[in-house]
Each structure stands twice: as C-alpha cells, then as structure tokens.
Amino acid sequence: MRDGTRHIAVIGIGSGDPDQLTLGAVKAMRRTDVFFVLEKGEEKSSLTGLRRAMLTEHASPGHRVVDAEDPWRDRAQGARGGYTDAVHDWRRRRADVCERLIREELAPGQRGAFLVWGDPSLYDSTLAVLEEITARGNVAFTCDVVPGVSSVSTLAAHHRVGLNRVGRPIHITPGRRLAETVGNDDGDIVVMLDAHESFRQFAGGGTWIYWGAYLGTPDEILISGPLDEVADDISRTRAAARAEHGWIMDTYLLRTSPDDTAG
Incomplete structure (x- = not known):
C-alpha cells in the first residue's frame, strides 16, 4: 500500500556485467516507478545502454525512464589544486538537477531510483547529492540503499x-x-x-x-x-x-x- 511519500532507491548495479546484479537490486528495480538516468555524453553512451538493457530485463512493465544531462565538471580546476572546491561545485549543480527530477517527475507515493555503477558507498556522489537535497528542504522523500558489486x-x-x-x-x-x-x-x-x-x-x-x-x-x-x-x-x-x-x-x-x- 502506498502512502503520500516519495521514495528514492539508490541501487548498486555492479561494475558493468549484468550478471552482477544482486537479488536485492532486481527486487528494488521491480518496485520502481521512475528511473532517473544522468547522461554523461556521447562518449559514455555505452554505459547508458547497459543500464537500459538491465531495465528492459528486470524492471516492471509501465516504468518510466527520465533522462537528464549530468552537469559538466571542471577537472582542470582539480588539476590546478582546487580539487575539493571543484567537486563540491559539481555536486551542488548535480543536486540542482536531481532535485528538479524528483520534484517534477516523481509523484507523491511513487518510487524513484538511481542506478549506480559498482557500490553506492565507494567513490560515488549520489548519496551525498541526496543528502544535500534533503538539507535544502524543498522536496521530501525517504531513501533506501541497495549495495552492489564494486x-x-x-x-x-x-x-x-x-x-x-x-x-x-x-x-x-x-x-x-x-x-x-x-x-x-x-x-x-x-x-x-x-x-x-x-x-x-x-x-x-x-x-x-x-x-x-x-x-x-x-x-x-x-x-x-x-x-x-x-x-x-x-x-x-x-x-x-x-x-x-x-x-x-x-x-x-x-x-x-x-x-x-x-x-
């Protein structure tokens, strides 16, 4: 039974092999109404293709996929010694995008998900981005994390x-x-x-x-x-x-x- 709360799952999907999906990841995908995919440009389109293949095989009928462009990151600034500032700036702009997606594309009572390569706890920004969105207080949601193969x-x-x-x-x-x-x-x-x-x-x-x-x-x-x-x-x-x-x-x-x- 659904309540009026938005729910977000951060699902670890392994390092690229579809066989690395855990049963927990598959079950979480089947419960999801809307999947948010941040595109990283044409050169990494194969990664998006792998995600879509996983969704085709495991997600429930009627699910939606909402695409958005991942904000550009100034890696040159990091090379000049401003690495921490560059990362925080990128995460802030990423939080802007994700907040809009959750607010506009996920209705109260629905479940949304971000599919994360490897494990969400290891060198990935999604959890930090969601924490920033929560701290802003503009949109409320609960969050579950499904670990993955790193x-x-x-x-x-x-x-x-x-x-x-x-x-x-x-x-x-x-x-x-x-x-x-x-x-x-x-x-x-x-x-x-x-x-x-x-x-x-x-x-x-x-x-x-x-x-x-x-x-x-x-x-x-x-x-x-x-x-x-x-x-x-x-x-x-x-x-x-x-x-x-x-x-x-x-x-x-x-x-x-x-x-x-x-x-």
Missing part, C-alpha cells in the same frame, strides 16, 4: 587474488593521493580514479600490479605482473583503449609480492 571486488575476482593478506590491512586511495603511501609497507594498496598512471612511483621496488580497465564489461582488459615489467604495457594499452572509447576507468592493486594472498 570494481574493486571485480578486479580481485577476475585476477583470482584476494584483496588482503594474512594479518595485513588494505588501503584504498584515489590516484592523486597515492604519493602519500610511497614507503608505507603496512598493507597493500587499491588505487581508483587515477588519470596519471601514478603507479610508476612504485617502479624499482619489487612491486606487483594487478590492473584492470572497463571491469565487468565486454571491453574488460586485465594485465598483471611485476610492475617494472608490465608498466609500459599498461601505459600503451591504456592510451590505445582511451583513444578507442573516448574514456577509460581503471582500477589496480599494488602489493610487494604475489605470494601469501589469502587470509
């Missing part, structure tokens, strides 16, 4: 390695902060959002790398081995893939030895 989990699974080693932690960082971990031997490092091949900072130290791009999609690429031996191969592969697709999203694991990966 690119980090997919990376480890497809390389057939464990993320952690016996008695040791694992550190997850964006590429721009990787330099802070150089010389830290207290665990292994997963790197996300690295646009500058920061792994080269670890060359010459006996480090192994497990690298993956377009994880979970038909375009997936995997390379692993001693960093000194495969770094150039990763660079060439990365450049060619970016030229072909117009974008690249890669994740990698760095560790001092390939041994003793269980635990």
Whole structure:
C-alpha cells in the first residue's frame, strides 16, 4: 500500500556485467516507478545502454525512464589544486538537477531510483547529492540503499587474488593521493580514479600490479605482473583503449609480492 511519500532507491548495479546484479537490486528495480538516468555524453553512451538493457530485463512493465544531462565538471580546476572546491561545485549543480527530477517527475507515493555503477558507498556522489537535497528542504522523500558489486571486488575476482593478506590491512586511495603511501609497507594498496598512471612511483621496488580497465564489461582488459615489467604495457594499452572509447576507468592493486594472498 502506498502512502503520500516519495521514495528514492539508490541501487548498486555492479561494475558493468549484468550478471552482477544482486537479488536485492532486481527486487528494488521491480518496485520502481521512475528511473532517473544522468547522461554523461556521447562518449559514455555505452554505459547508458547497459543500464537500459538491465531495465528492459528486470524492471516492471509501465516504468518510466527520465533522462537528464549530468552537469559538466571542471577537472582542470582539480588539476590546478582546487580539487575539493571543484567537486563540491559539481555536486551542488548535480543536486540542482536531481532535485528538479524528483520534484517534477516523481509523484507523491511513487518510487524513484538511481542506478549506480559498482557500490553506492565507494567513490560515488549520489548519496551525498541526496543528502544535500534533503538539507535544502524543498522536496521530501525517504531513501533506501541497495549495495552492489564494486570494481574493486571485480578486479580481485577476475585476477583470482584476494584483496588482503594474512594479518595485513588494505588501503584504498584515489590516484592523486597515492604519493602519500610511497614507503608505507603496512598493507597493500587499491588505487581508483587515477588519470596519471601514478603507479610508476612504485617502479624499482619489487612491486606487483594487478590492473584492470572497463571491469565487468565486454571491453574488460586485465594485465598483471611485476610492475617494472608490465608498466609500459599498461601505459600503451591504456592510451590505445582511451583513444578507442573516448574514456577509460581503471582500477589496480599494488602489493610487494604475489605470494601469501589469502587470509
């Protein structure tokens, strides 16, 4: 039975493979009346196509899909040192778009949803955007979060390695902060959002790398081995893939030895 409250679900849909959808995600999709999709431009249209294929297979008849353009993000400002300000500005403008969608396209009593790549809790802005909308007080809604399979989990699974080693932690960082971990031997490092091949900072130290791009999609690429031996191969592969697709999203694991990966 429906009440007069708008409901929003933030649904993790995995890193690209439709088989990564959890039963919880499928059930949430079947309960949804309106799906909000933020378009990221022609070069990433394949990602939108994957979302629509999932909806065709799993969403209930009669659902609607509402598209909107994702606000442009000033990545050059981030490169100049204003990263935090650039992200907050982008999130504010994204909140403007999402607030309008919820207010105008979702009737009281209906359920809306945002489909989030990977897991909504890991390097994704949707939850923060919804928190900002709630704080503004212009439109009221409840919110549920459905966890998903992250690119980090997919990376480890497809390389057939464990993320952690016996008695040791694992550190997850964006590429721009990787330099802070150089010389830290207290665990292994997963790197996300690295646009500058920061792994080269670890060359010459006996480090192994497990690298993956377009994880979970038909375009997936995997390379692993001693960093000194495969770094150039990763660079060439990365450049060619970016030229072909117009974008690249890669994740990698760095560790001092390939041994003793269980635990």
